[in-house]
Amino acid sequence: MLNKKTVDLINSQINKEFYSSYLYLDMSNYYYAKNLNGFGNWFAIQTQEEYAHAMLFLKYVQNNGETVTLNAIAAPDKAYSDFKQPLETSLKHEISISASINDIYAEAHGLKDFKTMQFLNWFVKEQGEEEQKSDDLNKRFELFGIDPRGLYLLDAELATRTYTAPSLVI
Ligand code: OFO
Numbered sequence: 001m002l003n004k005k006t007v008d009l010i011n012s013q014i015n016k017e018f019y020s021s022y023l024y025l026d027m028s029n030y031y032y033a034k035n036l037n038g039f040g041n042w043f044a045i046q047t048q049e050e051y052a053h054a055m056l057f058l059k060y061v062q063n064n065g066e067t068v069t070l071n072a073i074a075a076p077d078k079a080y081s082d083f084k085q086p087l088e089t090s091l092k093h094e095i096s097i098s099a100s101i102n103d104i105y106a107e108a109h110g111l112k113d114f115k116t117m118q119f120l121n122w123f124v125k126e127q128g129e130e131e132q133k134s135d136d137l138n139k140r141f142e143l144f145g146i147d148p149r150g151l152y153l154l155d156a157e158l159a160t161r162t163y164t165a166p167s168l169v170i
Pocket of ligand 1: 127
């Protein structure tokens with residue numbers, strides 16, 4: 001059994017993770033349409049990761065005998081006017097997702113819900129890594145992305161990224 005507010009927060013987090021997946025799919029499409037297939041690949045893998053996060057939260061609700069509530073996923077409404085914008089948007093988005101997970105953690109902590117805190121530990125670490133990855137990509141774009149040859153090499157590097165399923169087992 002979980003506290004109702006905790007279940008509500010986690011159900012809302014499921015929606016945010018699916019939205020993240022959708023948002024990154026939109027960014028992936030943007031880069032593929034510009035023939036930056038490496039950037040397209042990088043965000044396509046982000047999409048897979050976010051889908052996996054949503055499913056982990058979903059499984060946690062199910063495993064605790066609670067009801068999963070699936071709400072409508074908002075359409076990604078961003079229009080990008082240059083190659084840097086999706087990178088900046090994604091960093092801001094990751095920071096907001098970290099804050100959202102911290103809010104669930106704070107609720108669980110207040111309730112001495114150690115089981116949920118332990119479950120969330122993986123996500124707290126994962127968000128730290130996600131923010132770092134995104135920040136790193138922003139910085140490398142600033143260094144190399146403005147020069148066409150640098151952009152070509154960065155795109156080629158991002159094309160090599162492959163998907164690894166989350167290590168968390170629920
Ligand atoms: Fe779900 O990890 Fe990023 O947002």
